[in-house]
Amino acid sequence: MPNQTDEANLLVVDDVPENLQALQALLQAPGMRVFLAGSGEQALELLLAHEFALAILDVQMPGMDGFQLAELMRGTERTKQIPIVFVSAAGRELNYAFKGYESGAVDFMHKPLDTHAVRSKVSVFVDLYRNRKRLARQVDALRKSRMEQELLLDELRNTKSELEHAVRMRDDFMSIVSHELKTPLNTLILEVQLRKLQLQRSNLAAFGEERLRQMVEKDERQIQSLIRLIDDMLDVSRIRTGKLSIRPSRFDLCQLVANVLESFGAQMDICGCTLHFEPCGPLFGRWDEFRIEQVLANLLTNAMRYGAGKPVSVSVRALGDEVCIEVRDQGIGIESKNLRRIFCQFERVEGAGSSAGLGLGLFISEQIVKAHGGRLLVESEEGRGALFRLLLPCNGDSAG
Structure with a gap:
């Protein structure tokens, strides 16, 4: 049939x-x-x-x-x-x-x-027709197969490109991480070797009270730097696997900002940055206190790094159904083409007065803010400083 x-x-x-x-x-x-x-x-x-x-x-x-x-x-x-x-x-x-x-x-x-002749001739032309139709279907199938192969090749090329980009990112990441980890580690190792040398010489006088206090403070700074680097890498891993946890509790956002600024006071003085704070009174709400502190610390750290020793202003206020924290510096600023890129992994602002880092702070900060249902915005021009605006939903529990 x-x-x-x-x-x-x-x-x-x-x-x-x-x-x-x-x-x-x-x-x-x-x-x-x-x-x-x-x-x-x-x-x-x-x-x-x-x-x-x-x-x-x-x-x-x-x-x-x-x-x-x-x-x-x-x-x-x-x-x-x-x-x-x-x-x-x-x-x-x-x-x-x-x-x-x-x-x-x-x-x-x-x-x-002639009945037989008619049937035979018609049969020949019908067979030719059917063969032509089959051939046309085969050609269409080949054409479709070729198009599918081309699409598959395009997907493979894209996948290859993405894999190559991922490998480059991994290599860059490993290079940055190794460099950033070595900096505090080298300082710690050097300090330990110096102390070991003094102990071998029984030179205990080198460890006076003031000297010990300075060494402990320096060690603590280097250890805290290592902890921050490791925490950033862990947070990136949590974000990638969708396991970044948010544990909201009721607290005064204005008081949290004041506490963080107080802890940054000594670092700001070392950088020559004058810190101006505009509080707004009690501003209660339900957010993850640890994570919001982490975001604010990242913004202040960037303000110190790229602020060129100029004043840094911080303000907190309520805006309708949102609360707003603003951190403004007067440093090197950011080119318009880089305003979106700085929120990507391993991206850092390059320019005079910039310093090293993993380039994860703003990426992690934005993910934390998004997990709260908020927004992290930036306004900046090259050479004219930067304004970071952190907007969080009030969650129906804020009061000025």
Whole structure:
């Protein structure tokens, strides 16, 4: 049984109904549909509505004869490839066969028709039609397969590019981490070696009370620096795996900011930065106190790094359904093209007075703020300082 997609339509055109019925009975077979037309005009209507594997045209018909119909078929894009077989009851002396071939026919049969010959010839053209359709499907399948392969290749290229970028980021990260970890570690190791040398020489006088206090403070700073680096790396891992936890509790945001600023006072003095604070009175709400302190510490650290020793201003206030913390410096500023990039992993502002770091602080800070349902915004121009604005939802529990 032929595949349904390979079903072939045959068109038979003759002005004598008996001839149409006879050819229909002769040609009817599984996988073939025979369409009958009693005139050239009816045939044209069928040709516009269906696709045909073969057209069998009677030559002598009133109105539009078979030759005229063939010329119209050959002049139309939709029908010009349909094989045409002419049939005629006229004598061979009229030379209709020659005219039929000139009209583009592939064969010419004289009436009365040879049943076996008709079936054989029709079978040949139907097989050619089906093979042509199968070939067209195969070509379409190949074309589709090629397009899918091209899409797959594009995806592979993109994946390769992403992997290469990830490898570069990993290598850059490892390079930055190793450098940043070595800085406090080298200082600690040097201090330990100096103390070990003094002990070997029994020079205990080198460890007076004031000297010990200085060494302990210096060690503590280096250890805290290491802890911050490790905490940043752990936070990045938590963010990537969706495990950054937020534990809200009720506290006074204004008091938290004041406490953080007080802890930064000595560092600000060392950097030569004057700190201005504009409190607004009690501002209670439910946020993660540790995480908000972490964000504020990151913003203040950046203000010190890039503030060029100029004043840093911090303010806290309520804005409708939000609370706002602003940290403004007057340092080197940020180019407009980098305003979005600074919130990406391992990105740092480069310029005069900038210092090293993992480039994770603002990335982590933004993720923390987003986890609270808030926003971290920045306004800056190169050479004119930067303003970071931390906006948090009040959660219905804030009061000025």
